[in-house]
Amino acid sequence: MNDAMETDAQERRGTKRTASEADLPSNQTRRIRALDPDVVNKIAAGEIIVAPMHALKELIENSVDAGSTSIEILVKDGGLKLLQITDNGHGIDTDDLPILCERFTTSKLKEFEDLTSIGTYGFRGEALASISHIAHLTVTTKTANSSCAWRAQYSDGKLVPAKPGQNAKPKPTAGRGGTQITVEDLFYNVPTRRRAFRSPSEEYAKILDVVGRYAVHCSGVAFSCKKHGDSGVSISTASNSSTIDRVRQIHGSAVANELVDFHIEDTKRLGFKVSGLVTNANYHVKRTVILLFINHRSVESSALKKAVELTYSTFLPKGGHPFAYINLEIEPNRVDVNVHPTKREVNFLNEDEIIESICSEIRSQLAQVDASRTFMTQTLLPGIPPQPQDTETPHTPVRKVGISPSQKTYENSLVRTDSRMRKITSMLPSVTPSRQLSGRDEPVAGELDSGEQQDNDNENDDDGLHYETTDREALRIGLTSVKRLRAGVRSEMHNGLTELFSSHSYVGLVDERRRIVALQSGVKLYLVDYGTVLNEFFYQIGLTDFGNFGVIKLDPPPKLVELMRLGAEVERENAPLSTEEEGEEAEEIFSKAPDLVSQTLIERRDMLNEYFSIQVTEDGNLLTIPLLLKGYVPSLAKLPRFLLRLGPYVDWTSEEGCFRTFLRELAAFYTPEQLPTPPSSTDSAAAVAEDESISNRRSQLVQMLEHVLFPGIRSRLVATSALLDAVVEVADLKGLYRVFERC
Template sequence: MLSTPRSTSPQPAEPLPIRRLQESLINRIAAGEIIHRPASALKELIENSLDAHATSIRITIKDGGMKLLQIQDNGCGIRKSDLPILAERFTTSKLSTFTDLSHIRTYGFRGEALASISHVAHLSVVTKTKLETCAWKACYSEGILVEPKPGQNADPKPCAGNDGTTITIEDLFYNTPTRLSALRSASEEYSRILDVITKYAIHNSKVAFVCKKAGSPSPDLSSPSASETSNTIRLLYGHSVAKELVLVKVSSKDQSTEDTDMDVDETTDDPESWNAEAYISNANYQAKKMVFLLFINHRLVESSRMKRAFEAVYNGILPKGSSPFIYLSLEIDPRSVDVNVHPTKREVHFLNEDSIVEKISDAFQKALTVQSHSRVFEYQTLLTGGIVSADQDLSLSKKRKGKQRESSDNEEHDDSSSAISKAGEIKKKTLSQHKVRTSLKDRTLDSMFPVANPAQITKSSSSKGQPDEPSPAIIRSRDIKESECFLTSVTKLRQNLHKGKHKHLTEILEKHTFVGIVDLPRSLSLVQYSTNLYLVNHGSLAEELFYQLGLRQFGDFNRLKLEPAPSLRTLIEIAVNAEESTKESSMTKTQLVDRIVQILMTRREMLAEYFSLNITEKGRVESLPLLLRDYTPNLDNLPSFLMRLGPQVDWTSETECFDTFLRELAYFYTPGATAVPPLPLPMSEDGKAQEKAERWQIQHLLFPAMRRYLAAPKSLLDRDVVQVASLPELYKVFERC
């Protein structure tokens, strides 16, 4: 039997010589320690802007930051004389001697961020100080100035610009293909970027942050300047988190809690002094994944020891599998902190870490003990009844007033009996069937199954596992303000909405708890309000909502751009050929198409001005009105929508024209609004993904928008909102069993 050798490579007879690495290779290795992905590059740039005392930071992203990552601030800027060495390694304005590390108070101090970026991307800088008359632009590669275009010199060029600095990174990791291939999809990298901005925006609530995608008309994240930390948390993480937060303050001197008035910026000569301010969730807030924002001396860091300690505090309070929200800002004397222990400054070491963590944990425990009265349910004893008419409501109020008058008369004759009666009312126990139970976890039917986020549906098939949960900054919808319009017709239509508003039905939709979608093809969903359960036609509610949103934004719509722009005539031909009712018309299909195209082309200027429905002179549909941010209508219905604008819109009267157009637009936006219901055929993978996306939009976009904007008319009570269960009535049934 033949045996194969274990290794065919020859053994070296002598040790290999030690060589000095090339400078370019050294720099790329160092860059890999600092810049792992677009989010880490952005973190370094944000810290530079904050060090420059910026009060406004604007960020633009393309393809998840891999094609373009630009940050613009209004800070102090960079001197022109400093630009030649700006991107060289170990060049900084924040450190001069080794002893300076013992009292460093800035974010950056090693001078590696811009140098690392210039070695793995194309870097350009536009900067202007307040004393200079113009801005200066410089381009960098491999840490040195390079010419912006062939044939030009590499010196900084004068240009127009505002006070501050704009840094542009293009083609990140273009020369390190292995690192580039290791990155996730553009949408996931963009989510990581939003997460970094969200954390810095919360800690720096006095600074305005704006982040948007290149070419997008509106930002995906926006936080105002001069705000409070709690307000920023509410804006970026949502009301469900903010309403359950507890403010805790503690220092090295005392065990301060939320009611302690302490200046967190107070300085002391004691090197072991420290103080902390935290916003922590109480026992009513529960999430699957812990959100832990830790800032030590205003630096975003991680600490597994702190995280484990705080989780232990909540172990006896929250149910198994639930996690809290914690934001902690810890300030320690710089002499007790070593910030130079990690290349990206992600970790820091400080003195007396165990005792500090223990003291903060005790403060959390004490604050939660005071707050933790209820963990699962909220109780409401004063209930409104079912849906009553205005006449019934008036009679009830008269009865109440009559009882109040009787009560006042009895009080004049017998004060002692009245006192006994009132005491009895106070001690009266609330029966279980009159308690409103609403899970603070907002548990829905769909929460028991994986719910797809439309932003993740286009994820490449090569990625495995469930998509990450979207950042709250992404899901949260923007406030839709009512546009200013002085047209009498529009003012009249808006007044009619307020007059036709059904007060109690609107209250149900404002304060409802979404239970789940019962039947997607039939547009049926369940919602809870008070002790009652309602079956609602979410399609009819959505159609009314989109009509009101269209009227609310009249003349000031955002645009849904169509690329490439389809032909108006082609779309109408598709709809006319598919429409069965056109067979009964006295006109041929060609004549119908010509007629509808003529109507829309002659009114395209009005459609563009009032409704953002842009049709070019050549008959191309460039954009549609966007009624609700992040909500995309079913574009398969676009031909039918354009065709119906011809016969269904009353073009002879201004008021009727606007009203009927907005009705057709609302019908186009309504989910599941198709002329022919779909056949019950086996669903493909794409069909399942589309259904998940539609369910996600209904739950996370439509119903929250109904809470905020829908003035429900009484006509919805006829068949679109039906009470299917009442807790008091169910108790009566159970009592008879």
């Protein structure tokens, strides 16, 4: 009995055979036969059209290839009952309708070599043929030269009559320009495949994913998709919408508001260029979404997906994933598009190098905009009374971005914005303010001309100066040279630095000898060389207020030549002289320079008065100097050197060169001077020994930096690339927080 069972088991092993084959003698060989064409076509159709979404993808690509600017899609029962696409393309010629659904009929490919230069979506001529073998297919089309539309019905790749007994030829009908393709009862003759689909709603979601991908990518093409019987549309994009607007309409504002664009091009070595949009560190979801198009085909790439996810792993919290739209264009002869029946995958040369270039650029863009990551901020709401100094100010969340309501808000995500809270300067030795200017006891009156500086005329001035207004009308400067200088500043603008200075919070003076202050911007702390920054700031004020400066009256007016001799004496003492001959030559220069420069300024006094508010009398008395910023007076000890430098360091030969060099010298004069390090508060003897004028100037500078100069920088400075070396980041709360977040 065991032998019989073993024999039966051996006979049951192997390939299953039909009943007729089972009756064949064991010594008779089964012959090889050609499959029936109908079976061949159904097998091919099953490879190309796996689901309704694949049929729709092929139809969308055909519509775009036809030059359509509007594509309308209608779906019933997830595409199994009805899948209709209507476009306004150039249509199909009537003479081509009989072979439209035959296999390997196409207008896009003639020879095998053409595969190396494919520039369209479709090329093999299998989509409509495959659909006609597994569904009822109706095509209505009208070209621009046709007087009417033509309708044709297909089954198994051939024309069939609409009703039994009628002619199968295309029928004239009413219709608009373009093509409408109606696919009904998809997989009606493949019941096993049809039963494999779970639910119409699931298939409709896949269809919306396909439509959404092409709606984002195909600029200039309007898309709409809806269910049969519904009044509203599920997807609708206008033809003139930008890519970001299309992402917003399909994927939501949460994605669109956090997108960063990038672009790479390497046509010489790797033969590709890529552009796209990726989300920054503010956005993350539970599943990576990548819309990848290679030569405008929607494809998938597991290697690229893994590389992008690895790139974002250093920027997003654990479990967070990005959104990315990548449009990759590669030279056609480097791409093999014919490697997958549904064209879902393609092969191309230098895949690893191209993917690394893309990820490197994304990493670079994320690093640049990483400072835009948003956190909770807090401030005092209007109407809340001030709190006592020894009480902690309550934290009041007023803005929340990218954080769900259920998440806990941590202290290290909060930014102090209440100016009444304790500052770093409160821990430094107190300084008694003084109203003396550079040690002068004489009153200095400032006369404010019309211009931007008149905005604060009615405020209570607390800077020890008296301001007056005049009825002088503001000059409208139309000089080409000034416009070019202003444009030069705008062309050198650095967006990141400008944003930093426009949104900073002043922390305090760090070192007046090296001219360093501390600023906070967002959750970062910076050390800033305020000497370099203010030099550029005053130069820009000179350009914007050109010809409309206020004036500082000097009473009594000093002699130009006397001031310059003081400046020459200082220059002589500081000049490094190595030989006696050089000393004699320098002595001659310093002795003659004051007379020559003063004569130059007297000859040009009309121009100096009109453009720079410097009034000089015929006999060489200096009446006024320009006032660039209300509330701030430069060190008048620098005035002699400033006047002396107007001779050799100003280009008096050309208009643009004269204005540029003069304003640079004026900015250097207005830039706060370096002060010696203050004595220790514990050394009373050293404190008494310090010159009183220096102490007054130091206390004055502390007040003006916080209340005049840096508020002016916040509202007016256009930070240029030259200021990059003047700003150093010393602390980043977000970066520290990320370290603990990974733990």
